[in-house]
Amino acid sequence: MEVLSAQQLTRNYGDRRGIEAVNLRVNVGEIFGFLGPNGAGKTTTIRILLGLMQPSHGTAKILELDCWSQSAVIKRQIGYLPGDVRLYSWFTGKNALKIVSEIRGQDEVRQRGHALLERFQLDENLQVRKMSRGMRQKLGIVLALAHNPRLLILDEPTSGLDPLMCDELYRCLREAAAAGTTVFFSSHTLSEVELLCERVAIVRDGKIVADETMDALRRRAQRAVTLRFLPNSGTETLEPPDFLEVADRTDLIWRGEMIGPTSKLVAWAARQPLEDIEISPPSLESLFRRYYQSCEESA
């Protein structure tokens, strides 16, 4: 079942491009990565999903409800953490949870929120104006999670968090997903999306350039390959196969990248006068960079 869907979502800021013909589908219980560099259109998409902005074209739906006209109803089921979270300077964990529980009309928000404050090691009486950026981020996360939402929309949630707290957040999100919560996780850092998400959409220049499962991406990801030939094996005339892109070539050592299954390389290598072969794990980072580069080049 789809929790979130967007079709041909477009939004311009006057002459400036926002997003263009964005199509998205996120299924229930999925941890969905929304990946892109700064300024790619991630936040614009999220603001449309939250009903803060009306799309110029296209539709966005969450739980089958229109994101613009039924925004208030949808938000009962959404937990949201903005990128660069700004909270009221007079907020403390305690009064923020009280206000949010009153607004949501759910007393259990306070109990759950207090448990999350403890989990993220946050003093409930400390005012936001006295908090570090990381602490504010933690409070934002607590407020997003406290009402046990069906959909969590997190815009770069780990910015400002130390590695231990990042791990705690990942654990928290995995638990939420296991309990049926859908997570829409926006980030510009591939490593955390790779660690957490089952599926990822890559956005660049306001357009979706890839929307695939992590496994599919990994299959298409390149592996760094180093081939070390035996001395006097006559490699000068040897041509690399199509699936191997050699970037650095000396008499005895070739370094490059390969795409596709390793079995093809192994089969080819078995026929070559090789002393040694090194094949790295698939690098999504390089695939990610390649996506960006190809888009930049086409632009």
Added chain:
Amino acid sequence: MMRGLWRKTLLETWVQLLLFGLALFLVPALLTMLLPQLEKGLGQVLGAFPFMRDLIQALLGEDLGATINAQNLQAIIWVHPSVLALLWAQEIVFCTRVPPGEIDRGTIDILLSWPVSRRKIFCAETIIWLTTGVGLCLLMWAGHLTARQFVSSSAPTSPWRVLIVLANLYCLYVAVGGIALAISAASNQRGRAMATVFGLVLASFLLNFLVQFWQAIAGLAPLGVLHYYRPAAILATGAVPVADMVILASVGAVAWVAALEVFARRSICTV
């Protein structure tokens, strides 16, 4: 739901409300205590400085002819620039909080992530704005009554007439606040919204003042909100200025509806 929004608004604004409330208690009290001094020397002042008559008339926004007396002077308490400036400053600060204040601070994302429609957020703000207006007017009255215990005027005004003035002042508060809300609803920058509203009320004040000296612009007088606020006439006759109050309340209501619709329908863009 509303209780949470009210709690949030009050936690955010109580210091501002307290300070303005205190000032609006003290200034009318101070003016009430100072007026008897002016009353005593009124004849001498007007004789020695004839232009003072024009200045007082301009301040009161009334052509009083030769009838400037102690009772007319009581109206100064309710039209004094410091009183109006404090009242307007309070509501301009309050009414420009949502959305431009929230956008400036970056907290609009959190506010609009709560499961409350924009209309409800706006109504919650409106209820506090209107309620605090009543409270501030009553504080002004309380300041005036308190000071009256310590001084005696040669022309004591009836509390009923003062209440009518305050009702008229409240309608003025509604009109100015409504305009402030309408300008804010379409704005992304609080400073710009505040400056625009301040410019409008200042223009209204100057128009009301200048009309007394410059008959050529008399036709423009109805364009200013202060044209519909005449404490001197109310204190002199005790008549309820129904038409003036209806006009002010209507201006406020129309501006409020426009603000509500703009806020509910606009895209909140912070990038």
